Amino acid sequence: MTExxxxxxxxxxxxxxxxxxxxxxxxxxxxxxxVNLQIEPGTIAGLIGPNGAGKTTLLKTLLGLxxxxxxxxxxxxxxxxxxxxxxxxxxxxxxxxxxxxxxxxTVRENLEFFSRLxxxxxxxxxxxxxxxxxxLTDLSTEVVNDLSRGQKQRVSIAAALVQxxxxxxxxxxxxxxxxxxSLELQALLxxxxxxxxxxxxxxxxxxxxxxxxxxxxxxxxxxxxxxDDDIENLVDxxxxxxxxxxxxxxxxxxxRSEIDQTYDLVxxxxxxxxTTLEVAVPDAGRIHELTGTVVAHxxxxxxxxxxxxxxxxxxxxxxxDRSPTEDRCHPRSAL
Amino acid sequence: MSGGDPRTLSALASALSALVRRDLLIMRRYPLNTAGAVxxxxxxxxxxxxxxxxxxxxxxxxxLGALIVGFFLFVMANASYQSLAGLFATEAKWGTxxxxxxxxxxxxxIAVLLSLSSLLVTFSIGFAMxxxxxxxxxxxxxxxxxxxxxxxxxxxxxxxGLGLLFGGATVRYKNVSAVFGLVKFALVACITLGxxxxxxxxxxxxxxxxxxxxxQRMMNEGVRLWELEPAELSVLALVGIAYFALGxxxxxxxxxxxxxxxxxxxx
Numbered sequence: 001m002t003e004x005x006x007x008x009x010x011x012x013x014x015x016x017x018x019x020x021x022x023x024x025x026x027x028x029x030x031x032x033x034x035v036n037l038q039i040e041p042g043t044i045a046g047l048i049g050p051n052g053a054g055k056t057t058l059l060k061t062l063l064g065l066x067x068x069x070x071x072x073x074x075x076x077x078x079x080x081x082x083x084x085x086x087x088x089x090x091x092x093x094x095x096x097x098x099x100x101x102x103x104x105x106t107v108r109e110n111l112e113f114f115s116r117l118x119x120x121x122x123x124x125x126x127x128x129x130x131x132x133x134x135x136l137t138d139l140s141t142e143v144v145n146d147l148s149r150g151q152k153q154r155v156s157i158a159a160a161l162v163q164x165x166x167x168x169x170x171x172x173x174x175x176x177x178x179x180x181x182s183l184e185l186q187a188l189l190x191x192x193x194x195x196x197x198x199x200x201x202x203x204x205x206x207x208x209x210x211x212x213x214x215x216x217x218x219x220x221x222x223x224x225x226x227x228d229d230d231i232e233n234l235v236d237x238x239x240x241x242x243x244x245x246x247x248x249x250x251x252x253x254x255x256r257s258e259i260d261q262t263y264d265l266v267x268x269x270x271x272x273x274x275t276t277l278e279v280a281v282p283d284a285g286r287i288h289e290l291t292g293t294v295v296a297h298x299x300x301x302x303x304x305x306x307x308x309x310x311x312x313x314x315x316x317x318x319x320x321d322r323s324p325t326e327d328r329c330h331p332r333s334a335l
Numbered sequence: 336m337s338g339g340d341p342r343t344l345s346a347l348a349s350a351l352s353a354l355v356r357r358d359l360l361i362m363r364r365y366p367l368n369t370a371g372a373v374x375x376x377x378x379x380x381x382x383x384x385x386x387x388x389x390x391x392x393x394x395x396x397x398x399l400g401a402l403i404v405g406f407f408l409f410v411m412a413n414a415s416y417q418s419l420a421g422l423f424a425t426e427a428k429w430g431t432x433x434x435x436x437x438x439x440x441x442x443x444x445i446a447v448l449l450s451l452s453s454l455l456v457t458f459s460i461g462f463a464m465x466x467x468x469x470x471x472x473x474x475x476x477x478x479x480x481x482x483x484x485x486x487x488x489x490x491x492x493x494x495x496g497l498g499l500l501f502g503g504a505t506v507r508y509k510n511v512s513a514v515f516g517l518v519k520f521a522l523v524a525c526i527t528l529g530x531x532x533x534x535x536x537x538x539x540x541x542x543x544x545x546x547x548x549x550x551q552r553m554m555n556e557g558v559r560l561w562e563l564e565p566a567e568l569s570v571l572a573l574v575g576i577a578y579f580a581l582g583x584x585x586x587x588x589x590x591x592x593x594x595x596x597x598x599x600x601x602x
Contacts, residue, residue, distance in 0.1 A: 099430030116353030
């Protein structure tokens with residue numbers, strides 16, 4: 001897996017040894033822990049991970065809203081700590097979902113405000129084009145407070161776009177949206193990257209949205225990047241090779257040891273009457289060898305199924321969100 | 336986007352106009368709140384007038400100008416030190432504080448522009464209410480605005496500095512409104528100490544005191560701006576600039592601390 005992007009393209013976002021540490025109750029918490037990252041122009045990158053993984057902190061540090069304890073962030077070659085004004089002229093953010101605009105102003109008044117505020121002249125043509133692009137034409141004179149959550153979210157993005165920036169950051173953009181609103185937003189983000197060449201970095205728990213929108217997935221846990229690759233690659237690893245075997249009773253230590261040495265034992269969950277194994281097999285054809293190994297050690301197989309390849313499966317392969325009722329008998333592997 | 340510094344004069348002017356327009360639009364969209372503030376100012380002016388008249392008697396008309404200017408100074412000073420802290424708390428709740436921080440103009444200049452915008456709006460409302468009060472009471476005052484406005488502006492520099500300090504403290508510590516009551520009393524004391532500052536020169540270093548002293552001389556003795564001693568004007572300017580610079584530096588310090596603690600925008 002590549003941690004950095006295509007070396008032939010000049011990155012628009014470059015992060016080097018980024019550390020963000022806080023003092024909490026006499027202990028130091030490293031919310032971001034040694035992150036290195038390069039994102040090329042026109043990429044839609046998704047930050048994924050469980051609660052507390054450091055997604056939002058990383059996003060806010062990229063924006064300069066959180067100052068790092070160590071390391072550097074550059075946006076289009078400008079160090080954000082040294083020249084925040086120049087860096088901010090190239091980026092915009094929607095951090096609070098629908099709450100990034102003034103709800104008592106109309107859609108157009110909001111766009112005019114953010115256009116004037118951000119060192120740009122109030123460009124009527126750009127405002128009109130942005131309103132049209134975000135399907136807000138009929139709502140432009142409406143007070144934002146009267147709009148639906150999905151519409152408010154579009155207004156927030158419009159307010160960011162009207163600033164004519166190269167990079168857009170979004171924190172949980174689909175949060176609270178219904179299916180239709182979420183799909184509309186996803187289509188818009190893809191359009192922005194493809195038509196405007198905009199670089200988009202978003203953090204989300206909505207794995208379906210990340211999978212359908214992002215070119216690249218960056219998985220964080222405990223402030224560290226644990227995987228960073230094209231979304232397709234992340235998902236493909238599991239689409240073709242991971243099997244779930246449910247075995248009656250307990251699996252013998254010898255069987256578990258052999259499976260772990262021969263294949264990649266992703267997880268092993270033991271309950272009183274059955275054991276569930278998730279095993280990554282390097283070649284799909286070798287599934288018969290795997291079942292043969294289990295049977296040879298005297299265990300009865302209840303079922304075998306291919307795990308559906310999805311980002312959720314990928315995330316599930318990391319040590320996130322363990323159920324307290326389950327006894328994980330093997331640490332899950334990292335990609 | 337160009338790689339040059341985006342903090343040009345035209346960008347600052349554009350941002351100030353955006354903030355003033357926004358403030359006026361928000362006032363329009365919260366009509367009850369706005370009506371309360373406007374009527375409150377009108378009632379205060381009337382109270383000052385009626386109270387002053389009952390205390391001074393028929394000759395009150397001669398001192399009305401001085402009283403009005405002093406009261407106006409208090410209202411503006413109050414708005415300038417309180418508004419920024421209140422605005423930052425509100426913007427954090429609205430989720431727009433981060434957007435202000437991300438402005439290429441810079442958060443420090445944005446804070447100063449927010450103060451100016453608030454002062455302009457307060458001044459406009461206050462002036463309109465003063466005119467209405469004079470119309471209502473049939474009184475008239477004669478003000479030498481050419482002399483008064485520069486003195487008031489320099490005087491308010493010190494309270495804008497205090498406003499930046501409280502604004503920064505709000506960004507870092509979230510709620511500092513409990514100290515406002517005390518500060519209000521302190522500001523009234525600073526204004527009333529104006530004439531005393533001729534005996535105790537150190538009092539001139541307090542915010543508002545030197546400005547209050549010079550304004551009272553202007554109103555009571557008819558002194559014009561160019562007739563004031565250069566040393567007195569220098570003290571006014573230097574004290575104002577010092578408070579402003581200190582407030583700005585502490586604002587920057589507080590916002591840096593908020594960023595280091597990861598609480599910028601939280602409320």
